[in-house]
Amino acid sequence: MSRVPGWLSRVGAGLTEMGDRLNARRAQAEKDDDFDGGDDFGRSNGTDRGGTDSADAPAASTANGNGTPPQPPSDTLVAAPAPAARPDPAAAVPWGMRVAAEAGWRLLVLAGTVWVLMRVISAVQLVVLAFVAALLITALLQPTVARLRRYGVPRGLATALTATLGFVVMGLVGWFVVWQVMENIDNLSDQIQDGIDELQRWLLNSPFHVTEDQIKDIAKSLREAVGANTDEITSAGLEGVTVIVEALTGILLTMFSTLFLLYDGKRIWQWTLKLVPAAARPGVAGAGPRAWRTLTAYVRGTVIVALIDAIFIGLGIFFLDVPMAVPLAVFIFLFAFIPLVGAVVSGALAVVVALVTQGVFTAVMALLVVLAVQQIEGHILQPFILGRAVRVHPLAVVLSVAAGGMVAGIGGAVVAVPLVAVTNTVVGYLRSYSQEPALRTSPVPRGATATGVAPVEHRPPS
DSSP, X not given: OOSHHHHHHHHHHHHHHHHHHHHHHHHHHHHHHHHHHTHHHHHHHSBOTTOOBGGGHHHHHTTTSSSXXXXXXXXXXXXXXXXXXXXXXXXXXXXXXXXHHHHHXXXXXXXXXXXXXXXXXXXXXXXXXXHHHHHHHHHHHHHHHHHXXXXXXXXXXXXXXXXXXXXXXXXXXXXXXXXXXXXXXXXXXXXXXXXXXXXXXXXXXSTTOOOHHXXXXXXXXXXXXXXXXXXXXXXXXXXXXXXXXXXXXXXXHHHHHHHXXXXXXXXXXXXXXXXXXXXXXXXXXXXXXXXXXHHHHHHHHHHHHHHHHHHHHHXXXXXXXXXXXXXXXXXXXXXXXSTTHHHHHXXXXXXXXXXXXXXXXXXXXXXXXXXXXXXXXXXXXXXXHTTTSOOOOHHHHHHHHHHHHHHHHHHHHHHHHHHHHHHHHHHHHHHHHHHHHHHHHSOOOOGGGGGGSOOOOOOOOO
């Protein structure tokens, strides 16, 4: 009986040791599972699931007693690393290239819009030119209508009187030019023949060493060119009938458009404003009157300058005994509506007529007269008469006249410069109008800075 308690004590001690070992292994397995499954969580929080600080992790990992980190069990699944996130494609494109692409497609849309607009204008070119001509004539005649209205004349009567007087004057000018040309065409042809003979003698005696055979060869080449192109000349004559019909149609459209613009221009403008979006309507309503004042100033100034050029150049070639001085003066007046280019063409025409009819000396004197009048026009008349109402750089004038002539011929060259002048005025006003809210909400400058800032007066668009 004395041996039983000792045996039982040894069995109990063995079971206790086995339980301790099982508990230790169970604790070690739980720690291994926590290390594999909660690695990211432990890194972000600095603690394990049991609240142990990350600084105690090395001590816990050496629980196996050999100083090496515990190895996970063979049946434990290790999570695969997450793939790296790819950057946004828009963020991968350089900033300069993104800006260039944004500007590029907007320019393409704008170019396509302009191309479609030009195609539409070319399809109805006659109507567009007639309406633009009506605008120019209205800008010239509208001040007379306004003056008659101030004197108490009814609007319809003032419009009828002004339009009738304007069209009668323009018709008389055209009739006078045609009459003078038809009256002097026979004498002019004889004088041209005499001038050609005189020019031939001058070339033979000139230091250029031109022989008579060379002059005959040139004349023969001209005759052959005319004979070879007889069919084209005939077809051009047949096409002239179509041109005359189109010209008459354009004149009628211009007259009717001018009448309605003079009589009902204000209501037409108000109806046009209704087509503009409401957000942009105030700016457009303010730009319209300023554009009209610019167009009116341009037309009146150009008429005055053209009239002065025609009078003085006409008097010069008249005293030089150049034939058809009055028709040439009228041509100079009409061509003056094409800035820069028209003055050169009309002056060259007067010089050529003087050369073939009166000789080299008269042609040189006519050239001096033309150059003197044009210099006075360019440096004194245009800056004084047009002033600051029409501010267009000479390069812009030349380019616009060339582009207008290429698109719509003489009519396009005539309307190109006033169109550029009006566009310049509208763009300048809209730019200043868009900046006014920022200037009104900006803080008031103080000290010396305030003297350099002009006050902005905001007026509601009229």
